[in-house]
Amino acid sequence: MKQFKTTFEHFFIVSHLFRWTLLIIPVSFTVGSLVALFLWLLDKVMWLRWGHPWLLYFLPLAGILIYVLYKYLGKNSDAGNNLIMDEIHEPGGGVPARMAPLVLLTTIITHLFGGSAGREGTAVQIGGSLANFFARIWKLPKGDVRMILMAGIAAGFGAVFGTPVTGAIFALEVLAVGRIRHDALMPCFIASVLADITCSAWGIRHTHYHIAFSEEGKTWLSFLHVDFLLLIKVIAGGVLFGLTGYFFAEASHTIKSYSNKWIKIKWLIPVTGGLLIILFTFVLGTQDYLSLGVTNPDKNAVSIVSCFHAGGATYFSWLWKLLFTAITLGTGFKGGEVTPLFFIGAALGNTIAMISGAPVDLMAGLGFIAVFAGATNTPIACTIMGVELFGTGNVLYFAVACFTAYYFSGHSGIYHAQRVAVSKVSMLDDHTDKTLHDVREKRIKNRQQWMRKSGPTL
Numbered sequence: 001m002k003q004f005k006t007t008f009e010h011f012f013i014v015s016h017l018f019r020w021t022l023l024i025i026p027v028s029f030t031v032g033s034l035v036a037l038f039l040w041l042l043d044k045v046m047w048l049r050w051g052h053p054w055l056l057y058f059l060p061l062a063g064i065l066i067y068v069l070y071k072y073l074g075k076n077s078d079a080g081n082n083l084i085m086d087e088i089h090e091p092g093g094g095v096p097a098r099m100a101p102l103v104l105l106t107t108i109i110t111h112l113f114g115g116s117a118g119r120e121g122t123a124v125q126i127g128g129s130l131a132n133f134f135a136r137i138w139k140l141p142k143g144d145v146r147m148i149l150m151a152g153i154a155a156g157f158g159a160v161f162g163t164p165v166t167g168a169i170f171a172l173e174v175l176a177v178g179r180i181r182h183d184a185l186m187p188c189f190i191a192s193v194l195a196d197i198t199c200s201a202w203g204i205r206h207t208h209y210h211i212a213f214s215e216e217g218k219t220w221l222s223f224l225h226v227d228f229l230l231l232i233k234v235i236a237g238g239v240l241f242g243l244t245g246y247f248f249a250e251a252s253h254t255i256k257s258y259s260n261k262w263i264k265i266k267w268l269i270p271v272t273g274g275l276l277i278i279l280f281t282f283v284l285g286t287q288d289y290l291s292l293g294v295t296n297p298d299k300n301a302v303s304i305v306s307c308f309h310a311g312g313a314t315y316f317s318w319l320w321k322l323l324f325t326a327i328t329l330g331t332g333f334k335g336g337e338v339t340p341l342f343f344i345g346a347a348l349g350n351t352i353a354m355i356s357g358a359p360v361d362l363m364a365g366l367g368f369i370a371v372f373a374g375a376t377n378t379p380i381a382c383t384i385m386g387v388e389l390f391g392t393g394n395v396l397y398f399a400v401a402c403f404t405a406y407y408f409s410g411h412s413g414i415y416h417a418q419r420v421a422v423s424k425v426s427m428l429d430d431h432t433d434k435t436l437h438d439v440r441e442k443r444i445k446n447r448q449q450w451m452r453k454s455g456p457t458l
Helices: 002-007 009-051 053-073 081-089 099-112 120-138 142-161 164-173 182-201 228-262 268-284 317-330 338-356 360-376 379-390 395-408 426-431 436-454
Strands: none
Touching: 009 053, 009 099, 009 120, 009 142, 009 182, 053 099, 053 268, 081 120, 081 142, 099 120, 120 142, 120 338, 142 164, 142 182, 164 182, 164 379, 228 268, 228 317, 228 338, 228 360, 228 395, 268 317, 317 338, 338 360, 360 379, 360 395, 379 395
């Protein structure tokens, strides 16, 4: 039999791909359809909130409702994306099917009342929970469950952003820092493409972004086809994008950790978060940093789209969005982190461009993908996302910004179940095979020990 497999290996390859295509089709159709419903509802509640700004005052009550729903109906669904990643690493209790409708409903509630959150987390959880639902029906073995969960992640991500290639690579890359396993490559690719097609077939249209800057046809030296000064600015921007991704992840985890530590009555955590969002909104005198922030009917408002134009953001728009999102998600509201990361990155890129004289649309686009790359440790997926969203003209700058941000975000990230498979630098090999949660806990412990030793000795 072994000799037969070796001799006719392509027969088994075709059989494998055919089987997985059949398994993936119902998953992709279901995930793509539910993501389409989610995006349609999200669009409706965004317009409803814009028309009724007073809905913000009910954000604390919305937080209580979300808390109650997860406490009495959620089972272990509250772990979200990290539960799916844990199940892929070590299949065990499974991902509950109730996760999909719960996260869809609670994300809509969060956005309706002004919470600053995204949509990727919702789409990925929809994909993971539905994939696990089909795996249970079909009684798949553990190895296949792992692959179909990855395909579910790819389907959700590819459909929600309209980036099917990015969705496939993201599902492979996000599980472990520094390592991509290719055994699920085709299932993830098929799932992402089919889910995106399904979502589009329902009439969903994604926001289009445009970078007008292009170096095509320009030559600075006979052997150099890139603007060296601009390249230096992009590298410096990549450093800042990576540090911002690190800061966002640390801020979100710190707020969640301390709110659970200090507030003993747990339903008061989202109430506190909601009140803080209302307070900061009043202090700043604007609602620009609430909800998604992709577009805004007010032409003078700061949004992701406005950040691609000079004057489209203030110097600290990125910091305010970071703070609003860290509070929202750190106190128990639902949604994703990625769209706010797009906002933070685009606004920071706008600021860097205005200060350095770099092209505004290019730096906004680089921040858009690079802060995401740093916060999720997925530089390859984010580089490809740049190509899918902005075209191929500036792919070198996409890669430089994303790869640099990846290094400077350190061993941190928004997904604490992510594991360090290969350390970013050899001097940190002791982080290998640990989750980002474990790495962070050790980092905090070491800092506390260092502060005690270096403190006053009077």
